[in-house]
Amino acid sequence: MIASPHWAQDWMIGAAETIALVVIVTGLLQVGFYVVQLGYAAFALSNRPPVPRGATLWRRYSGEAPPITVLAPAFNEELTVVESVRSLLALEYPDFEILLINDGSKDGTLDRLVAAFGLTRVERFVDDALSHARIRAFYANPAQPRLLVIDKDNGGKADALNAGINACRTSLFCAIDADSILEPDALLRVVRPFIDDPDLTIAAGGTIRIANGCTIDSGRVVDIRLPRNFLALVQIMEYLRAFLMARLALGKMQVLTVISGAFGLFNRQRVVEVGGYSHATVGEDMELVVKLHRHMRDQKKPYRIEFIAEPVCWTECPEDLAVLGRQRSRWQRGALECFAKHRAMCLNPRYGRIGMIGFGQILLVDVIGPLVEVLGYLLVPLLYGLGLLALPWLLAFLSVTVTFGIFVSVATLILEEIQLRRFPRAGAIPILAAIAVIENFGYRQLSNVWRIQGWWQFLRKQQGWGTMTRKGFATAPTG
Template identity: 35%
Template structure:
């Protein structure tokens, strides 16, 4: 029995060695493409000034859609924040998704809303829409409020918002997200400038925990004070600046974050909108959009911006983080399962031959391989005479490789965008990256494995809610 296990361990070691060499090589390729994408992104940033867009008569109209559920405490400030975005031709569509508090009543009172006769065409089926409201005050003429019965998902509320909006491009966000003033300008630019059909754009998202927010506006960006938000700050910097910029350069983006994503409405309706039963509606939508373009044999683009344009609150405790990440992993496995015919299918171009397989092998399988590897190492230490030096050197090499990727991401982010107030915050982030593999990564891996198990066992398949602490409004901290 020991001999069979020894042979299996030897085979597994070779498999992991080859897998890691491919994985690391792919990361090097991503690093190169990320550099090229950021470089191009910066040229566009300097060539495109806000004044050009604000004074142009040729801009595309954009609808900003934000579902709201039980947001009475901050809804007025949040809506004012969205209405204050800089762009000459936009509307704000707030979807009151069956709130059980007085969110709708507060909106009606503060913004002087009146129920109006509204031609509502249900191009994507949603739960019952009870009515549409417009303001009698010209100051708020850009605001449209949609009142509907809750269906238990953000996807349903977003679909109702898209059904109700009037412009050909829409930006989907969360009502409690804080957007930079020029967010629309940046995200809509590719739709107007590229030769290919642009179907979606996105940008970096940052952590709002500990930031100073007043009346829905971001007054001061502050480094997170709590441990788990700090780990996620590091994670977001690396994934948005490094990973997604590289995929954008290759036109291989498979995910545009639900908190900040701009889409072409025509393509959105062609694929049937957000899927109500999806556990990861943002990933599922982009996969369906890409499949549609490949099937129609149409040249298309999905673009990403390196600059952070959105701030959002993230889980501040291990319990809520695990709950969130297990949801994400269920969304991942569900989307990969539903769209499995894309896997290594040349009909779907780069999506089928590169991007989808990457998500299968390096996003889905890695947590499973990490668990299997840990089990084999423990058993081998007990029953076999393994080479500890080789194990330690291999682990150190992998750690140093990913540490270098993380450090490069931090330095590029600081050099280009200067999101931190002083050197101390940068050093804290670097020190956090040192302990991330032994503190944060195992928790993240556990959450993903838990999500896989819940999906397979068909337990707790609803999204549920993420408890939020709310924004910091105290300027004296």
């Protein structure tokens, strides 16, 4: 019996439709999860109590706010470290200490600190709960009782944070980046869940916002403006989706797996119990939160990890394609390292909602997502051009990748404007709305290529952060 000459063509059409179906279904699952997150975020913001002013917070919490140690690792930060420390010393919080950890800087970071604050060598007891590189010396000044500088051998950010945790004398510590800027009332706002529910809360994160284009004066953001650089504008939309939508919603669901390394508040005892920050990963911030979830679930202890939208940390984002690409590849590699290390939690009922929903999202968005999306970019248009896919398949693919992406971004922007209104100039909203459309035609595809690079680095077990150059914050004009 002779096979039909159309058999091969039918098989190829069936294979093409299967590939398109996998791509479209994966995209729909991602979009569906984003829509659920958007709903949770809208509910959380609309039902939160009125946001008090800083002075009201001080009156309400100054008598019961627990002491906090702010840990700020620094490596080769001589150009900005003095201004950063001065902004931290000006934080509006009743009882806090700043530990600036100089992680073996090769420039004049330590000399600048010693000269600016009149520091001299002192003694300090250090716990040995966590391992880290050798501490060379401690520096302080009785006239600046809130500031202690730790000078240590270079060991990386995680190592520096572990050294700070060992030297920490308070039950709570706040991990930040030395080159970021906390709003003056940020600690008062992020500490709220530790005051309202001290027995259950073990970690809380705040919002990270882009400072590019803004004016900084004495370590404070005094004029919020949009940057003129296209890459910075796109990242503003990304950060809005990541923090205002995703992390707020995941925190509401109690499945938050990431608290940004630039701004997070933690229970020191719980962090010590899980071994502190891990050294062998570039995603130490994500891995710490996952370790906390796993530890508390394994111990069958109730706990909460929260996200608070109102406290803000400002940071500078890359404005160069090469630097941004290295950053995104590193983020992808960190997520994959964390997933691989804790893969036993994925879709495991033993770990409850964090295993089923939290790790389910990591699997869908971080592990499978970039692979399937890039596959769709390459194959779906090609298969349509070869006549192996009908027009409805192509339209369905474009709808998932473009239309729904625009919807989620614009809806997040509307939510920000209705609930928080952090952009004082009305002209910022239409500009960002246009960016929410434009980013789907080129930038989104490039972003997924960077994530594929992160996959390749993960498979090769590549280590290191790469060079992350910064331009520095714009300062207010004087005179």
